[in-house]
Amino acid sequence: MAEDRGNPTVKSADRALTVVEFVAGKGSASFTEILEGLSLPRSSAHGLLNTLCAAGWLDHNSANKQYSLGLRAWQVGQLYTGHQTLANVAKPVMDRLSASLGETVQLALLDGVENVYIAISQAPGGMRLGSSVGMRLLAHATGIGKALLSMLEPEEAERRLESVALPRLTEKTVTDIGALKSLVTQAKGAGFALDDEEYLEGCRCVAVPLTSKAGGGMYAALSVTMPTARTDAGWPGNILSPLVAAAQEIRALLGVREPDLTIPAERNSDNPRNISARSA
CATH class of the missing domain: 3.30.450.40 (GAF domain)
Incomplete structure (x- = not known):
């Protein structure tokens, strides 16, 4: 996991959060839409999406090949009360x-x-x-x-x-x-x-x-x-x-x-x- 010293963020974590936000904004998205919309490298995109699905942040509908927000995203959202x-x-x-x-x-x-x-x-x-x-x-x-x-x-x-x-x-x-x-x-x-x-x-x-x-x-x-x-x-x-x-x-x-x-x-x-x- 690479870290930019001038902007101390973990690249893979930032990319995962960006994917979740992208899917949330679209409602649902295909692999191709995520890949092109975020300019992700195909070599790592599958692994990233599989990880997010396994952790419950995303769901994958095998019938229509669409990714959507998972139950974990809803659960965490319900816990936020700051506003x-x-x-x-x-x-x-x-x-x-x-x-x-x-x-x-x-x-x-x-x-x-x-x-x-x-x-x-x-x-x-x-x-x-x-x-x-x-x-x-x-x-x-x-x-x-x-x-x-x-x-x-x-x-x-x-x-x-x-x-x-x-x-x-x-x-x-x-x-x-x-x-x-x-x-x-x-x-x-x-x-x-x-x-x-x-x-x-x-x-x-x-x-x-x-x-x-x-x-x-x-x-x-x-x-x-x-x-x-x-x-x-x-x-x-x-x-x-x-x-x-x-x-x-x-x-x-x-x-x-x-x-x-x-x-x-x-x-x-x-x-x-x-x-x-x-x-x-």
């Missing part, structure tokens, strides 16, 4: 905020350069977003993602952004690392981040940091997402104030103090679109 306290405490506050605004409220954690949604309060009526708990989106194209990245040290945020290919999802998506660093820095100073049709045309989002590793044990952020057609000249200032209040309430319920997180003041919402990616 449950945060989600359980936040959800009632999110529900009230969603009902009062008539818009979708989302709670996400940072995993690498992706935001993972752990709780969602869908808008009570009208257009509803297709997001769901467990969904993962690249952070560079979302407001909640940039809010999460703003809690990292600048060097760490840059390292993560440079580690993956950043797709352009709309005409406004920012993919230039320098421009993204600037947006994340501005979000850190302002205490909030925006998505102005960067992930999806016709959709806007304003997000604030919620807890950090030092405070709540994980990087978490809270957002309000809405169709562009339902925003007005007051956006996002008219959404930011109740969003910040909800975030403060959740932190108080958790007993978390976040001295390093910037709380947007009223003056910050007078002209808050200056951190939007209009030049994307």
Whole structure:
């Protein structure tokens, strides 16, 4: 098992985890799909898949030749409770905020350069977003993602952004690392981040940091997402104030103090679109 001194990971273990994640993302996959999708060497792929099946992480259907997640993956997943306290405490506050605004409220954690949604309060009526708990989106194209990245040290945020290919999802998506660093820095100073049709045309989002590793044990952020057609000249200032209040309430319920997180003041919402990616 090889180990890279600059990046101390065990190659075979990393490859096994990558296979499990790939199959999980696909639902099921054939040997050829796994081989080509992950560029695995054929010589070792069979042995790796057999090992994962023997350990219960994968199942192999001999009839259709498909691999899927095994019982062991489910068992381990059920044991993970790291986010449950945060989600359980936040959800009632999110529900009230969603009902009062008539818009979708989302709670996400940072995993690498992706935001993972752990709780969602869908808008009570009208257009509803297709997001769901467990969904993962690249952070560079979302407001909640940039809010999460703003809690990292600048060097760490840059390292993560440079580690993956950043797709352009709309005409406004920012993919230039320098421009993204600037947006994340501005979000850190302002205490909030925006998505102005960067992930999806016709959709806007304003997000604030919620807890950090030092405070709540994980990087978490809270957002309000809405169709562009339902925003007005007051956006996002008219959404930011109740969003910040909800975030403060959740932190108080958790007993978390976040001295390093910037709380947007009223003056910050007078002209808050200056951190939007209009030049994307």
